[in-house]
Amino acid sequence: AQSVTQLGSHVSVSEGALVLLRCNYSSSVPPYLFWYVQYPNQGLQLLLKYTTGATLVKGINGFEAEFKKSETSFHLTKPSAHMSDAAEYFCAVTTNTGNQFYFGTGTSLTVIP
Amino acid sequence: ETGVTQSPTHLIKTRGQQVTLRCSSQSGHNTVSWYQQALGQGPQFIFQYYREEENGRGNFPPRFSGLQFPNYSSELNVNALELDDSALYLCASSLGLRQETQYFGPGTRLLVL
Numbered sequence: 001a002q003s004v005t006q007l008g009s010h011v012s013v014s015e016g017a018l019v020l021l022r023c024n025y026s027s028s029v030p031p032y033l034f035w036y037v038q039y040p041n042q043g044l045q046l047l048l049k050y051t052t053g054a055t056l057v058k059g060i061n062g063f064e065a066e067f068k069k070s071e072t073s074f075h076l077t078k079p080s081a082h083m084s085d086a087a088e089y090f091c092a093v094t095t096n097t098g099n100q101f102y103f104g105t106g107t108s109l110t111v112i113p
Numbered sequence: 114e115t116g117v118t119q120s121p122t123h124l125i126k127t128r129g130q131q132v133t134l135r136c137s138s139q140s141g142h143n144t145v146s147w148y149q150q151a152l153g154q155g156p157q158f159i160f161q162y163y164r165e166e167e168n169g170r171g172n173f174p175p176r177f178s179g180l181q182f183p184n185y186s187s188e189l190n191v192n193a194l195e196l197d198d199s200a201l202y203l204c205a206s207s208l209g210l211r212q213e214t215q216y217f218g219p220g221t222r223l224l225v226l
Binding site for chain 1: 146148153154155156157158161168169171201203205210211212213215216217218219220222
């Protein structure tokens, strides 16, 4: 079975500061890992995903994440926060044989001007 | 290439009623998954349909049922609505059982009074 833990339900950063959203996963088989962003009253937009290959994954809007198997982590980062990054972020895990995504409880990102 | 679409966007029902939500898959995708996202929570897997057959179900009661049609569009039906069914319902389509190809629709927000 798989599961995801997102540390910190609320994160605040100043505009221009580093964004770091934490995600740890549990999986008995090699995982596929995803980060989604959700703006108020909208669906989920895929930011980036890791399936196989390079462990540093670059996504949209300047976000990137690194798969660290030894730490069972897939933290999301962005060098410089923008006001438009304020949203809810979800980490999710599945596998190549799984039939569902397991989501974390989400991290709400606030960007302070 | 069209994305995943869902209808209606919003819906208000009263306790005890029945509701049908609809989803059209992304072009070329033959698998549909449904998720329930309660306020302030991550999405929870309801079930998945692959080639018109149910292919896995989460921890939801039988009053949550689904269908997938030959054109791979899908319906989620919920009978005997309860107040706790109020949530955003997300549909996602994928190519076969390749989870990494999954994309989400914008969701249907259901309010049960």
